[in-house]
Amino acid sequence: MAEIGAIVLAAGMGTRMKSGLVKVMHPLVGSPMIAWPVAAAFEAGVGNCVLVVGHQEEKVRGYFADREGIAYALQGEQLGTGHAVRCALPALDPSCQTVLILCGDTPLLTAQTLKGMLHDHQNSGACITVLTATLPEPFGYGRIVTGADGNVRAIVEEKDATPQQRTIREVNAGVYCVDAPFLAEAIPHLNNDNAQKEYYLTDIITYAAQKGCTCRSHQVADAVEISGVNDRVQLAESARVLRCRINRELMLSGVTMIDPQATYIDRGVRIGRDTVIEPGTTITGTTVIGERCKIGQGTVIRDCRIADDVQVKAGSVLEESVVHEAAAIGPMAHLRPGTELMREVKIGNFVETKKIVMGEGSKASHLTYLGDATIGSNVNIGCGTITCNYDGVNKHRTVIEDDVFVGSDVQLVAPVKVGRNSLIAAGTTVTTDVPPDSLAIARAPQVNKEGWKLKKKS
Known part of the structure; x- marks a missing residue:
């Protein structure tokens, strides 16, 4: 008008x-x-x-x-x-x-x-x-x-x-x-x-x-x-009132909040029906969350797009990331900006990602860093694996194709490509491309010195 x-x-x-x-x-x-x-x-x-x-x-x-x-x-x-x-x-x-x-x-x-x-x-x-x-x-x-x-x-x-x-x-x-x-x-x-x-x-x-x-x-x-705002006490009180309004509107639209007073959601956030938000959660920016998701206690989500049926477990932090249907994240995972997880991906505890695309059904269950990488479907990333993406001057990309099994404690020194259906043995440092259907192993041979311990004691 x-x-x-x-x-x-x-x-x-x-x-x-x-x-x-x-x-x-x-x-x-x-x-x-x-x-x-x-x-x-x-x-x-x-x-x-x-x-x-x-x-x-x-x-x-x-x-x-x-x-x-x-x-x-x-x-x-x-x-x-x-x-x-x-x-x-x-x-x-x-x-x-x-x-x-x-x-x-x-x-x-x-x-x-x-x-x-x-x-x-x-x-x-x-x-x-x-x-x-x-x-x-x-x-x-x-x-x-x-x-x-x-x-x-x-x-x-x-x-x-x-x-x-x-x-x-x-x-x-x-x-x-x-x-x-x-x-x-x-x-x-x-x-x-x-x-x-x-x-x-x-x-x-x-x-x-x-x-x-x-x-x-x-x-x-x-x-x-x-009520006007003249000091920080009044600013905090106004924030409390506004959050109550936001949470009430979301709950009336079909979102479950276990404890609305301990749930912090910014203006503009959208959340689908039948999603459950546990206490201590902070959701900010342009975040959109789909239906039937479960957002665990103490999570922080900023500027993310999260599809239906996703689980974000306790203590996880998600920033500027895209998560597709039925993925599971956490507990204590960190999705940094530029992460995109496809359907049914699993990111477990103490896993950090940055600027990666991870294909459908792939998983990194624990204690892993994945940065600047393209990861295919049905890939297993073993515990302690890291992509070595920075040479001190430039960032480089790692490519892992479909159906690859990466064992524990593997270092992938980018730029490097692992072909489909390959296996990377535990403890391997990968510095050159791995052909499809191959076994890559790069570690010193094991030496057993029998009786050495007894000699040390004597």
């Missing part, structure tokens, strides 16, 4: 975060903090969005570089919320008839709440609608002052409120729907005659009352949505 625009205030540094990183770019369950309110605004029907940037603006611009419908306004000196909106007005799409104004540090706002607020605003005839909540302890929030008709007359900040006004429990959430022509008229009339010497956006309510315009409030159903 191009007639609805949004302004997101994101210029402040956020000094209470005690960080060298601007507050709105702190990671929060898979996305920067600012990504959450921006996504909620677009989902609620906003057609274009102006981000008011200041500190570290290049980081904000960089994150949204590929996102259509976003413009930027620079607030070089932070002189309050009213001043921020003044900076944003020239960047708004001229077609906007309604402007949704919200803050970049309120990640818990939902699209459902914003949709309801926009709907009420557009059907009430009000020039301003304010999102509010009723709190048992409203300290620190601006209070909503209403008239006998229920319309909002003013919003008074904590530091400027009288003792009587501080008893009001309905508070300002910092989110507004404003008719665009009225906003353009009201912003130039703001002044900084207050304790903070800032231009308060809330003063447009007083201006509207003076002009005889209607201002309404829209109460949020769950007050937790208005």
